[in-house]
Structures are given as C-alpha cells and as structure tokens.
Amino acid sequence: MLTDELPLGWPTLADAMGEIDEMLNGSSDALILCAVENNDVIGWAGLLRAYCKVFELHPLVVRHDRQREGIATTLVNEIARAARKKGGLTLLAGADDEKPGGETSLANVNLYDDLPGKMAEFDPGAHQSAFFMKQGFRVVGVVPDANGIGKPGIQLAKRLYI
Numbered sequence: 001m002l003t004d005e006l007p008l009g010w011p012t013l014a015d016a017m018g019e020i021d022e023m024l025n026g027s028s029d030a031l032i033l034c035a036v037e038n039n040d041v042i043g044w045a046g047l048l049r050a051y052c053k054v055f056e057l058h059p060l061v062v063r064h065d066r067q068r069e070g071i072a073t074t075l076v077n078e079i080a081r082a083a084r085k086k087g088g089l090t091l092l093a094g095a096d097d098e099k100p101g102g103e104t105s106l107a108n109v110n111l112y113d114d115l116p117g118k119m120a121e122f123d124p125g126a127h128q129s130a131f132f133m134k135q136g137f138r139v140v141g142v143v144p145d146a147n148g149i150g151k152p153g154i155q156l157a158k159r160l161y162i
Helices: 013-025 071-085 115-120 128-134
Strands: 031-037 040-051 054-062 090-096 138-143 153-159
Touching: 013 031, 031 071, 040 071, 054 071, 071 090, 090 128, 115 138, 128 138, 128 153
Parallel strands: 054 090
Antiparallel strands: 031 040, 040 054, 090 153, 138 153
C-alpha cells in the first residue's frame, strides 16, 4: 500500500518494508493499527512519540479502491485515542506538497517572503492536508523547500484534550 498510494515517500518495496520494520522494531512507544476486512489489510496507520506529550501519526495509508469510505477517519480517531492513552496532548501529521506542480497554495512560491502571511491564507486544495484539516488538525508549521525547490513540508497538529 505504501508504494502504491505514497510512491514519492516509499518508491520501492524495500523502502516500504524498511518503514514497517522501523515501526515494528524501533521505539517501544510505536504502534501500528490496521483496518482489516476478510483477512485483508485495507488501511493502516502508525503512531510514534515525537516529544514527551506529543505523538506523530506516521504513516496513514488506505488501499486506493477503499478510499473515501471513512477508513482513514476511523484510523485517525483510533490513533488519537491511543495517543491520549499514552499521555499525549498533541497529535502531529506531516503532509508534504511534493507532487509536480504542487497541490496547495504553499507550493511553488517563495515561502521565505512573509511565511506567516502565506500560512494565514493557506488553501489546501485537493491535497491530503485538506483531509487532516477536516479531522481537526491545524497547520502549525511549514518547512520551505523540504522536498525540493517549491515543495514544502507542511506540519499539522491536533489537540487531544478539550
């Protein structure tokens, strides 16, 4: 699924297997949740500790033919619940705008010129960040040129307490 749905991040099976191995054998705080139907994994999400009270949702992937069925929403909600149980106050998600041509209002612009203003007027378009924003995440940071010139890394966060 990683190579099929997120080929820019995991272009080969070896890359994807390395990610899974790191999740399974890395930090004792790491967690993988899978959505399974008829013994087939149709989606999965990982949880990593980023700071003392902050966890990162990484990665999140749903099989292409099962997208837009609420599977990713369910995985995000369960990951958030697991992070709260581990004492988390914040859940982070990264959403790189790295496709050719860009997908958000932050792509292909000089982000070093008034980044706060550009963040305030952020338009996710059809980018994955729009999904995260619907789940209650907010843009909390941007790394200009993180994936090449004009290809920013977008950091989103969600409060886990009320």
